[in-house]
Amino acid sequence: MGEEVGSRSYTREQRRRYREKVREDLDVFERMLGGTAFEFDRPLTGLEIELNLVDEDLEPAFRNAEVLAEIADPEYQTELAQYNIELNVAPRPLPGRAALELEEDLRASLNAADAKAWRTGARIVAIGILPTLRPEHYRRPWISDNNRYTALNDSIFVARGEDIRLEIEGPTGERVSTWSDSIAPESACTSVQLHLQVAPGEFAAHWNAAQALAAPQLALGANSPYFFGRRLHAETRIALFTQATDTRPVELRNQGVRPRVFFGERWITSIFDLFEENVRYFPALLAECSDEDPAAALRAGLAPELSELRLHNGTVYRWNRPVYDVVAGRPHLRVENRVLPAGPTIADVLANAAFYYGAGRVLARQERPVWTRMSFAACAENFDRAARDGIDARLYWPGFGEVGADELVLRHLLPLAHEGLRDWGVAPEVVERYLGIVEGRCVSGVNGAVWQTRAVAHFERHGADRPTALRRMLAAYAGHMDGNAPVHTWPVP
Template identity: 40%
Template sequence: MGIEIQQDHFRTVDYGLFKARLQQNLTALEMVLSRPGFGLGETTIGTELEMFLVDREARPVPIGPEIASAEASPMITPEMGAFDIELSTQAVPLAGRPFSALREQMRATAEAIRLRAAARGARVVPVSILPTFQRQDFNPGTITNLPRYRALAAGLTRLRKAPFHIRIDGAEPLELMSDDPAMEAANTAFQVHLRAAPDAFARLFNAAMMMTAPVLAASGNSPIFLGHRLWHETRVAVFKQAGDDRPPDPDTDWKKPARIGFGTGWVRDGAAELFMESVALHEPILPVCCDEDVLACARAGGVPQLHELRLHHGTVWNWNRPVYDPAGDGHLRIELRALPSGPTLDDMLANGSFLLGGILALAPAVSELLPSFPFGLAARNFYHAAQFGLDAELVWPTAPGAPPRGIRARDLLLSLLPQVEEGLLAAGVDGAEARRFLEIFERRVARGVTGAVWQLRTLEAMEARGAPRAEALRRMLERYMAEVDSGQPVHAWAIPGAGAT
């Protein structure tokens, strides 16, 4: 999805040629996906983890590109924000002990980043929004000085034709305007990729759309932005609004779907319709063409690169999205993008294990549930989960043809645990492996202590002692980093009392 480009200025003719190439790509994609045997193979999963870099004062420090360049590893890449950095893992088989294998990859790569950062007087923080951010941290200089990110920022600004408006309700509502999309860099995530055969894609994707909300409710890790207490996963609101390319138009009752959003409806047939939707609804931002004859390649039985389609689709940031990967014989994946960064590797992998198990358990019967579960309810669940965490009231289907019911996220998650474990076991995940990570998730839910809850309670304790908000946030983040280093999952972290320092 992160295809590199070497230019950031484009002509009108470039956009016209790119749009024509997109249509050819879509035709070639349909040909490839209809080919018997395409994309079949072992079910695998992989991950991406974005993190922040901070200095000795727990403030963001813009050395992400420097560290990525020094490490020179394809597994370590810069992000849109110069104070962000991303690590990736190789895909592993879902059967066996996948989460332990991913954990070791993530641990080793994160340690390499940590050592590079330490040599520059910096530290690495896995948290989905840095609590110590200040308004002055976001400006055009925030954006990593690479052609891809310069072009993304310029393209969003060109299409927006107005300042970016961020408005978030919460305990301490926030409203501000920005002339650039630099606040996209305020958000980091833990993303999971699930390989999906074309004939199973629709069922798996729709199950993912249903399961994302309850898992997000137990995963929130960004309750504070610019000193304001907002949502349990404020990243959802910030990211959507910071990159909203739709011009404000008070004279129309209809607006096209946001470039960053939950989606527009259930998948009816397969992955191709989601790629078609992104082309139809969203203007190109990076119109860089290649010279591949995609139609000739597809007709000859080859696996086309579909450079233009992959590049364009990588600029449409739905919370779950399809990935076409031409590597080897080619395959499809579902990129699960809603989970936050942090707090610990075990917390993140526990989130991923529950989400994957839930998807696999729900997928076989999901088509029977959809007629009585409108897509709007899944979208509502998603935003309620982001805002209210484990206390969110979600709506959940009860049986095919039966009306859905309201249920608190915490109760829903605990009731789903047996099915989730069965989903993992049926996919070949080792029983002890599944139980290890699901137990971490279960204990967090039962105790009601997510990363967001811990941050809010710790901030309250720091302020009760008399620390001003900025200093209380710094102390809270220092404590957070120390707890991450302990390796204990967040539900086991101590929540300091009023006498904490």
């Protein structure tokens, strides 16, 4: 959810002071990269899963405060809309059988949370975009009771000066074309965030590798084909999130001003490139200042919190985000991978994670890395194609030319993922379980988006209108989700 803030609006003086503090933090961060001891001796992985709440009719249940009170577990937190919550998983090492233990823990945690949620008349569903959402759901109070979200909403609309235009067209001509007077549609986009702690000198290689992998990840994991009742992109979440948080009126877009949801525009040589770019190009949305003197803290041998820089960084929505954090007095750096949608099952989520961590490890350590042989423009085009076409996307890769995403993964990236997980010291049975799921998706051509689309088409062929077909599909989806069998094995109803 990001850290809470104390205010819902800010004065011009607060914004001026905040800009000064962000620049002070950036200067101190640059000095730290030149000599501070960052924590990376035992690299950790982390996981966040954003979730939807639905009622007995499988429509959004706007009661996250009640649900969280019932769950009463600090790992579950609020999210943007009242029908969203988030599960935060404590960081842990990757080697050995840790992933199998994590799968068991997560499934048990979600089962317990779902049972408690049901006491309020809600149940939990992990899906990229809740397919039963309709425009009228946002005509009621929808935003969570949280200063951060209210301030973000207000700041985005002050920056834009006008309502947000949503314009997305699917492969069969179905489209959403509408205006929104709030960032409510952003709340439709629920994701899985994968964290990897890295050393400062290795950050650029890991971020570049994550950028190159983003398109294959998205093609394999697409799970968001429906929004407002229309069949749109395989991973509609990408276009929707980009448009729903756009601070630019059309004139600034025409000038080439960067969007707040940002894939990037170049390969990097240091994590500083990203933080400096964020400060240079993106105005503040929130302006919360701390009392910390970061330079004094650094001189005293302490790890500065750099609260203003971290807050600003959290409002630039890169699909692979750089993270600076301090835990138990030790600073560390992470790559936060934000590409993937939520769901369909915990097994699928961990298969996606295994593929990312394994293939990314090898790509980051190659003598002649992929980003020296592929233009960044080609990488960005891959990302757009994967979002639009999912597992059917054709992607460019050096040495292969333009190739189907499934073939690229089977012939090249999956072997790299096997190698990378072995290098991590991951147990063979873990590697086979999760990468076997990835292979199964490629061979069958079925991921979450494909299954959803086929299920809706089945119900429509048997006489259901679109809203009924979506509800029936979601009911079947939720049952399979609870069973935890990988999505490529699910039968079409």
